[in-house]
Amino acid sequence: MKILLCPDSFKGSLSSHKVCNAIKRGFLRCTHKVEIVEKPVADGGEGTIEALYYGLGGRLVKTEITGPLWEKVNAQYLILDDQKTAIIEMAQAAGLTLVPIQKRNPRYTTTFGVGELVNNAVKNGCKKVILAIGGSATNDGGMGALAALGVKFYDENQKLLPGMGENLLKVQTIDTEGAEKAMNEVEILIASDVKNSLFGPEGAASVYAPQKGANEEDVFFLDKGLMHFSKVIREKTGKEVDSIPGSGAAGGIGAGFCGFFNAQITSGIQLIMELLNFEEEIATSDLIISGEGKIDRQTLYGKLISGIYELCQKHNKPLILLAGKVEEEAYSIYGDKVLALFSIVNGPINEDEAFLKAEYLVENTSYNIAKLIFHNFS
Numbered sequence: 197m198k199i200l201l202c203p204d205s206f207k208g209s210l211s212s213h214k215v216c217n218a219i220k221r222g223f224l225r226c227t228h229k230v231e232i233v234e235k236p237v238a239d240g241g242e243g244t245i246e247a248l249y250y251g252l253g254g255r256l257v258k259t260e261i262t263g264p265l266w267e268k269v270n271a272q273y274l275i276l277d278d279q280k281t282a283i284i285e286m287a288q289a290a291g292l293t294l295v296p297i298q299k300r301n302p303r304y305t306t307t308f309g310v311g312e313l314v315n316n317a318v319k320n321g322c323k324k325v326i327l328a329i330g331g332s333a334t335n336d337g338g339m340g341a342l343a344a345l346g347v348k349f350y351d352e353n354q355k356l357l358p359g360m361g362e363n364l365l366k367v368q369t370i371d372t373e374g375a376e377k378a379m380n381e382v383e384i385l386i387a388s389d390v391k392n393s394l395f396g397p398e399g400a401a402s403v404y405a406p407q408k409g410a411n412e413e414d415v416f417f418l419d420k421g422l423m424h425f426s427k428v429i430r431e432k433t434g435k436e437v438d439s440i441p442g443s444g445a446a447g448g449i450g451a452g453f454c455g456f457f458n459a460q461i462t463s464g465i466q467l468i469m470e471l472l473n474f475e476e477e478i479a480t481s482d483l484i485i486s487g488e489g490k491i492d493r494q495t496l497y498g499k500l501i502s503g504i505y506e507l508c509q510k511h512n513k514p515l516i517l518l519a520g521k522v523e524e525e526a527y528s529i530y531g532d533k534v535l536a537l538f539s540i541v542n543g544p545i546n547e548d549e550a551f552l553k554a555e556y557l558v559e560n561t562s563y564n565i566a567k568l569i570f571h572n573f574s
């Protein structure tokens with residue numbers, strides 16, 4: 197029997213890799229007569245590099261770059277074995293978790309470090325960059341990243357503007373003369389975790405800026421800024437970036453890249469599943485176990501598990517889901533769709549305790565699942 201383990205991370209408590217290990221331990225406590233394949237996954241946000249490094253190998257490059265608050269941070273990206281493809285996780289340079297709660301304000305955070313990572317990869321010989329976006333602290337339309345790659349933005353007085361949400365509305369002229377020439381030979385594939393448009397009620401600022409610390413006034417200001425920014429990009433390049441699905445992901449960084457470089461936005465989940473050869477793994481497995489921190493109404497809509505679920509349906513394979521929390525609505529929504537749905541907690545414990553015991557609880561639930569599967573009823 198082949199069992200495929202492909203959980204997302206349990207945000208706040210366990211990386212997807214740790215969830216895999218704990219499930220495996222649970223099964224091995226029960227039986228060794230089973231082939232277990234571990235494929236930790238991620239949706240393009242935090243944890244993407246870790247999951248892809250585990251699945252694809254390659255070389256991790258560590259470097260110091262500019263963080264979202266303009267301070268220095270350590271980050272890493274992955275160069276695949278072809279030596280030409282780099283995988284960059286935006287959250288490493290501009291992630292929300294890099295900003296303490298009291299300092300969160302997407303008017304002042306920057307994606308400058310994302311541009312530095314791209315530059316570093318290109319200087320290391322990469323011709324293709326897969327940029328996984330999401331989990332960001334920024335709303336700068338990619339202005340910071342573009343600035344790090346040599347694009348200059350000026351206000352009406354010809355004053356050079358640092359790339360951040362606060363300055364989007366001030367951009368009057370754009371100078372691409374100094375842009376890195378090597379970028380002309382680079383293909384950028386932007387793996388986006390969501391499909392939002394750049395501005396408006398479904399845009400980057402309205403939907404995601406509040407979780408980054410913006411108040412109502414900030415949201416209004418940033419939304420106007422992104423609209424203006426796309427207008428000046430259109431005037432400069434002739435490109436309409438605001439209507440591209442996913443241009444509103446991660447504070448609009450995809451829009452900026454599509455405006456000035458050879459970039460395309462695609463679904464992060466689909467891309468990661470293709471890179472990790474998921475369809476074949478699922479088609480050749482007897483049972484698939486996945487999960488995430490919380491299974492709720494949104495789980496099957498656009499999130500990573502929805503992709504896994506669709507492939508399980510296609511190949512008629514049973515899927516078991518594990519989660520720290522299973523919202524009540526989830527049982528009625530998914531109950532008939534998946535083979536089983538388990539919360540790992542073993543009693544009315546609080547979240548701190550659940551996080552602390554998470555590894556043990558995943559292992560224990562998996563042990564019990566294994567006992568059920570391998571019990572001989574005859």
Ligand SMILES: Nc1ncnc2c1ncn2[C@@H]1O[C@H](COP(=O)(O)OP(=O)(O)O)[C@@H](O)[C@H]1O
Pocket residue numbers: 205206207208209210488489490491519520521541547550551554
């Ligand atoms: N070990 C755990 N036990 C109980 N609840 C958990 C655990 N880990 C994560 N969670 C819950 O899951 C939430 C995160 O949901 P998750 O599905 O992992 O991420 P996302 O926000 O991307 O959907 C956390 O805020 C927490 O409520």
Ligand SMILES: O=C(O)[C@@H](CO)OP(=O)(O)O
Pocket residue numbers: 241329330331332333389390404444445446447
């Ligand atoms: O970074 C962001 O703006 C959002 C959407 O891309 O990501 P997440 O909701 O995963 O933090």
